[in-house]
Amino acid sequence: MPGRLRAIRPVRLSVPITRAVAWGDGSGAGVRVAVVDSGIDASHPRVGRVTGGVVIEPDETAAEGVRFVEGPHADLYGHGTACAGIIRGLAPACDLYSVRVLGAALTGRGSVLAAGIRWAIEHGMDVVNLSLSSRSRALLEVFYGLVDEAVFARVMLVGAVNNVPAPTYPSQFSGVFSVAAYAGRDPERFVANPEPPVEFGAPGIDVDVAWSDGGSLVATGNSFAAPHIAGLVARIVGEHPGITPAEVKTLLRALADNRRE
Amino acid sequence: MSAGAESELLSLIVAGTRERLSAAACSVALLDGEQLVFRAAAGVGADRVVGLRLPVGRGLAGFVVASGQSIAVADVRRDQRFDVATAEGTGYVPTSILAVAVEDDEGPIGVLEVLDRQPGVQDMEVAAAAARQVSLVVQLARSGAEVDTVLADDRLQVLVGLVRRFGDARERDRLLAAVLLGAVLEHGS
Numbered sequence: 001m002p003g004r005l006r007a008i009r010p011v012r013l014s015v016p017i018t019r020a021v022a023w024g025d026g027s028g029a030g031v032r033v034a035v036v037d038s039g040i041d042a043s044h045p046r047v048g049r050v051t052g053g054v055v056i057e058p059d060e061t062a063a064e065g066v067r068f069v070e071g072p073h074a075d076l077y078g079h080g081t082a083c084a085g086i087i088r089g090l091a092p093a094c095d096l097y098s099v100r101v102l103g104a105a106l107t108g109r110g111s112v113l114a115a116g117i118r119w120a121i122e123h124g125m126d127v128v129n130l131s132l133s134s135r136s137r138a139l140l141e142v143f144y145g146l147v148d149e150a151v152f153a154r155v156m157l158v159g160a161v162n163n164v165p166a167p168t169y170p171s172q173f174s175g176v177f178s179v180a181a182y183a184g185r186d187p188e189r190f191v192a193n194p195e196p197p198v199e200f201g202a203p204g205i206d207v208d209v210a211w212s213d214g215g216s217l218v219a220t221g222n223s224f225a226a227p228h229i230a231g232l233v234a235r236i237v238g239e240h241p242g243i244t245p246a247e248v249k250t251l252l253r254a255l256a257d258n259r260r261e
Numbered sequence: 262m263s264a265g266a267e268s269e270l271l272s273l274i275v276a277g278t279r280e281r282l283s284a285a286a287c288s289v290a291l292l293d294g295e296q297l298v299f300r301a302a303a304g305v306g307a308d309r310v311v312g313l314r315l316p317v318g319r320g321l322a323g324f325v326v327a328s329g330q331s332i333a334v335a336d337v338r339r340d341q342r343f344d345v346a347t348a349e350g351t352g353y354v355p356t357s358i359l360a361v362a363v364e365d366d367e368g369p370i371g372v373l374e375v376l377d378r379q380p381g382v383q384d385m386e387v388a389a390a391a392a393r394q395v396s397l398v399v400q401l402a403r404s405g406a407e408v409d410t411v412l413a414d415d416r417l418q419v420l421v422g423l424v425r426r427f428g429d430a431r432e433r434d435r436l437l438a439a440v441l442l443g444a445v446l447e448h449g450s
Contacts, residue, residue: 038324077324078340079332102327103318109327109368132328135368163331163389164364183382205382206335212342218335220359220385223328 017254019188023235028091030241031234033127034120035087035227036113037080039073040098046085046210053098056115058108065108066115073100078212082219083131083227085210090187090231091238097125102132110136117146117170121155126237129230130159130176131223133168143169151175151245156233160226161198172197175245177233177252181205181225184257190229192256200252202228267402271301271395275373278391279303283379286353289363289395290315290322291371297322304376306351313351320344322372325360329369331385333359361388363395370399 019026032051042050052070059067075081075098084096101109101116113134120128128150134143147170150157159171161180171178178197181204182190191201204225211217229252236248253259271289279287286304290297295317302310317323320343325332337343337358348354355376363371373392378384411417427438 038328076318077321077327078342079324079328079330102324132330135329135364135366137366160330162329163361163385164393166364166393168329181385211340215339215341217337217339220333220335221331223330223332 017251019255022239022251022255023232024239026091026235026238028094028231028234028238031091031094031127031238032097032125033087033091033094033129033230033234034097034099034123034125035080035084035129036099036101036116036120037075037083037129037131038077038102039075039080039100040084040096041075041078041081041210041212041214042072042098044081044085044210044214046088046216047081047096048088048092049096050084050098051095053100054119055100055103056112056119057103058112064115065111068115068119073098075212076100076103078210078215078217079131079223082209082211082217082224083129083230086187086207086224086227087129087231087234090228091234094127094231094234094238097123099128110134110139114139114142114146117143117150117157121146121150121153125155127156127158127230127234129227130157130171131226133159133162133171135162135166135168140169144173146170147173147175154242154244156230156237156245156248158226158230158233160222163222177226177229177245177249179226179229180222181220187228188232189257190232190252190255191258192253199249200229200256201225204228262398262402262405264402267398268301270398272303274391274394274398275301276303278373278375278388281387282359282375282381282384284375285355285377286310287373287375287391289371289373291363291399292317292326292369297326297372300371306353309351313347315344315347321358321360322374325362325372326369329362329364331359331361331389333357333384359384359388361385361392363392363399365396365400370396 040050055069055073099116101112158177161171162168179200180198182201183205184203202225205220207224275287288302290299296314299310299313359375361373362369
């Protein structure tokens with residue numbers, strides 16, 4: 001701790017906390033949102049625009065076992081486009097970045113995911129959508145360190161939890177916004193779970209999502225719940241630049257559908 | 262566990278899951294290198310599915326294995342990349358697919374798929390529980406195979422013979438053997 005503390009700027013709270021207080025016009029303007037996934041189809045009408053991105057692949061000859069190829073790239077499955085479309089729908093003026101970590105190569109996928117999160121932190125992303133996770137216990141410490149780093153850098157990591165009743169990383173950690181599918185339809189509505197590690201529930205059942213080749217699908221999964229929260233978090237960060245993850249969680253809890261006044 | 266017992270257990274799991282979810286079919290495919298190999302199936306097209314190999318870089322199953330995320334799609338034919346030819350090869354083209362990753366402690370080892378189920382709120386949890394059972398069966402079978410390999414090692418048989426002879430030896434010989442073993446261990450460390 002420094003001898004002389006600088007003043008902090010806590011989020012301005014009013015009673016009651018309204019959606020207008022939390023996210024203003026809800027545009028998410030100026031907020032950088034990374035979708036760590038299978039890529040984003042930048043030409044999809046529901047995505048609109050992709051500001052930048054990187055492909056991360058395993059590479060035994062590279063320094064940390066992965067190589068980075070920055071620039072435009074395709075979505076290999078459609079899943080990243082689905083997540084990006086949901087985020088764009090909620091935060092229309094945000095800047096989307098595609099961090100492609102899912103590819104045909106399965107070896108080293110945990111390391112590639114970790115490298116994706118690191119890239120997002122180092123490149124000044126404000127919000128990171130992680131509709132994927134790793135079960136690698138060998139990487140537990142790596143993910144733990146990355147989550148702490150993200151929280152201290154005010155990077156909001158939003159992670160979809162796995163359906164399987166076993167720990168998955170990094171969604172298991174308290175520094176992450178852990179999200180599961182909830183039977184709601186309104187993309188702006190969500191619930192706060194009083195029994196973590198899942199902290200929030202958002203629409204993820206039979207959601208009409210963007211998919212590959214300009215198409216769309218009706219899909220179900222925690223994968224589609226996480227970007228709903230990521231989109232709302234982008235709105236909040238847009239309205240309150242410099243806000244911390246803990247403060248964003250406070251606002252979300254105050255706006256959850258299952259709150260008791 | 263024998264390979265036959267493993268296959269039988271996997272068949273029972275997919276048959277039970279199909280029935281529980283009132284689905285047209287249910288299958289399990291496991292990773293073999295960069296391919297998914299269908300190991301068990303129940304319902305329509307089951308006899309044509311088992312043994313089928315697919316590259317892992319394709320389709321919903323490929324995504325589930327790559328990401329570890331479960332997903333259900335209401336009408337897969339809206340996905341322009343849906344592999345209709347492969348589905349037709351099994352004699353059944355589904356409308357809906359639910360796919361859950363089969364994982365061990367290090368990550369995905371395969372995928373469990375449910376075709377054209379009667380949708381319900383607990384579908385994902387039911388399929389995830391079945392995938393967990395598949396994972397345990399596969400891990401048991403693999404550890405059993407490892408034990409068989411170790412037991413078949415000639416050096417282990419020599420060791421077993423020595424232990425037997427040690428048990429049959431007279432008290433004085435056992436003491437001598439113990440002293441020699443102690444000396445070897447001390448030298449080794």
